Amino acid sequence: MTEPEHTRPEEAQPPSAESPGKWDDSEFHPQEAGNWLLKHRREAGIFALLSVVLLAVVFWLPDVIEPRQLESQPSQETVSTPGEAAPSPQAPQLTESPWQDAQLAKARRQAQEILAKLLDKQNTLEGMQVQLWGDDEFNAAMSAAAEGDQAYQKREFDQAQTLYGRALDQFEALVDASKQHFEDAMAAGSEAIDNQKVTAALEAYTLATAIRPNNDKAIEGMERAQVLGQVVTALEAAENHLLQQQLQDAKTQTQAALKLDPLSQPAKQMLARIRKAITEQNYAAAMGQGYSALNNGQFDKAISQFEKAARLKPGSQATKDALIQADNRKTRTHIDREMAEASDHEGQEQWTQAVEVYQKLQELDSSLVEARIGLLRSQARASLDENLQKLLDDPLRLADPVVLKRAGQMLQDARSVQPRGPRISEQTEQLAKILRSAQDPIAVLLRSNNLTQVTVYKVGTLGNFTEHALQLKPGRYTAVGSRSGYRDVREEFTVQPGGDSLTIVIQCEEKIALGG
Numbered sequence: 001m002t003e004p005e006h007t008r009p010e011e012a013q014p015p016s017a018e019s020p021g022k023w024d025d026s027e028f029h030p031q032e033a034g035n036w037l038l039k040h041r042r043e044a045g046i047f048a049l050l051s052v053v054l055l056a057v058v059f060w061l062p063d064v065i066e067p068r069q070l071e072s073q074p075s076q077e078t079v080s081t082p083g084e085a086a087p088s089p090q091a092p093q094l095t096e097s098p099w100q101d102a103q104l105a106k107a108r109r110q111a112q113e114i115l116a117k118l119l120d121k122q123n124t125l126e127g128m129q130v131q132l133w134g135d136d137e138f139n140a141a142m143s144a145a146a147e148g149d150q151a152y153q154k155r156e157f158d159q160a161q162t163l164y165g166r167a168l169d170q171f172e173a174l175v176d177a178s179k180q181h182f183e184d185a186m187a188a189g190s191e192a193i194d195n196q197k198v199t200a201a202l203e204a205y206t207l208a209t210a211i212r213p214n215n216d217k218a219i220e221g222m223e224r225a226q227v228l229g230q231v232v233t234a235l236e237a238a239e240n241h242l243l244q245q246q247l248q249d250a251k252t253q254t255q256a257a258l259k260l261d262p263l264s265q266p267a268k269q270m271l272a273r274i275r276k277a278i279t280e281q282n283y284a285a286a287m288g289q290g291y292s293a294l295n296n297g298q299f300d301k302a303i304s305q306f307e308k309a310a311r312l313k314p315g316s317q318a319t320k321d322a323l324i325q326a327d328n329r330k331t332r333t334h335i336d337r338e339m340a341e342a343s344d345h346e347g348q349e350q351w352t353q354a355v356e357v358y359q360k361l362q363e364l365d366s367s368l369v370e371a372r373i374g375l376l377r378s379q380a381r382a383s384l385d386e387n388l389q390k391l392l393d394d395p396l397r398l399a400d401p402v403v404l405k406r407a408g409q410m411l412q413d414a415r416s417v418q419p420r421g422p423r424i425s426e427q428t429e430q431l432a433k434i435l436r437s438a439q440d441p442i443a444v445l446l447r448s449n450n451l452t453q454v455t456v457y458k459v460g461t462l463g464n465f466t467e468h469a470l471q472l473k474p475g476r477y478t479a480v481g482s483r484s485g486y487r488d489v490r491e492e493f494t495v496q497p498g499g500d501s502l503t504i505v506i507q508c509e510e511k512i513a514l515g516g
Contacts, residue, residue: 107157114164121171129210141170201225299330349423351382399475437497441471449507452481483508
């Protein structure tokens with residue numbers, strides 16, 4: 001019969017928390033129990049000594065006692081023969097039971113194998129500080145193991161197996177339960193931190209790190225729990241600052257809390273509240289400054305502040321209304337200023353400049369009736385002013401009958417203009433004077449050498465003469481002189497309305513060279 005492979009306690013594989021009966025090295029390592037051992041060195045020493053005694057009693061003592069008992073038992077097969085003395089009761093006869101001995105040895109080995117697993121689970125649970133979360137169940141399992149020892153000592157190995165197995169099942173159940181205890185502790189710790197309960201958080205994460213000393217989340221939770229008191233203090237200070245509208249101080253305290261615990265939800269929520277309060281404060285300040293600037297006629301500044309408020313609170317209807325109001329006020333003020341400027345130009349009879357301003361106003365707002373009327377009025381006056389000035393600057397144009405007729409109509413228009421300014425009045429008087437003198441002839445005396453034939457355009461050929469007197473209406477004239485063998489001469493002259501008499505010399509004196 002092949003005996004089951006004996007697994008010593010030190011060779012047993014560590015069980016995993018994820019699969020029943022197995023322990024995961026990532027969750028537990030014997031070194032993590034160092035702190036507990038340091039605190040309970042006396043108890044640990046006593047426990048180690050008792051463990052050695054237990055192992056000696058279980059494994060070594062039965063093997064020593066059993067053979068001696070067998071040797072001291074009297075043999076039941078020894079009989080006396082006639083003539084011989086009866087055997088002495090002090091010399092018992094030995095009886096060999098190899099099959100029973102083998103079964104006992106087998107049962108003993110099986111009990112020892114279960115015991116090895118039992119000790120391994122015991123070490124695992126003690127490494128998870130089972131006394132903190134499963135003390136009653138652990139003690140019950142230990143009692144079952146102790147009963148198993150008693151049965152073992154009585155060589156009742158089957159009963160020992162049963163009792164050891166019961167203790168092992170209880171230990172494995174505790175290992176399985178450790179996962180739920182760990183999860184419950186983690187959940188309780190997280191809830192305590194969120195509710196800012198310092199003691200509860202420390203207790204929960206103390207249990208969690210006891211069960212899973214190497215678990216990163218448990219270690220992180222413990223670190224958060226250890227600074228939770230400071231976080232709570234900082235957040236309370238932040239709340240007080242917030243109530244007093246000391247927003248920057250509140251923000252500083254909250255950021256300090258987040259530096260201690262970047263995962264703190266209360267701190268994150270507090271920071272969000274403070275940022276919202278700061279936004280509201282800045283928004284109110286921007287709106288207030290905007291309306292102040294608007295009332296002072298500082299429209300660009302007002303619009304700038306309202307736009308700042310719009311960036312702080314996108315979609316705010318109040319901000320939209322303020323921007324519309326500021327823009328309308330700015331436009332209206334600009335229109336009023338431009339209208340006043342156009343009116344000043346009109347008052348100074350600067351019609352061209354007035355037209356330019358009214359055109360800008362039309363481009364700015366085509367619905368401005370006042371600007372449209374002003375533009376029409378200024379354009380008409382500008383045109384009249386320009387035409388009048390052209391005639392006054394060049395009165396000789398009146399020599400043209402068409403121009404003369406149009407000038408007469410223009411004079412009537414100028415006389416009907418209302419209101420009248422000094423410029424239009426002066427232009428009207430000058431034009432009337434020019435028109436009156438435009439038909440008055442001016443005396444012009446032509447002189448020649450009586451050898452030159454003289455012709456005056458628009459008058460005719462005057463022939464040869466020494467002097468010739470003419471009465472010419474104002475205008476531009478050209479006199480041409482010709483003489484055989486001499487170069488022609490040409491003389492242009494202007495008769496001004498109301499001007500003085502003129503003397504014009506026209507005679508050919510430069511001979512033409514023969515062959516030249």
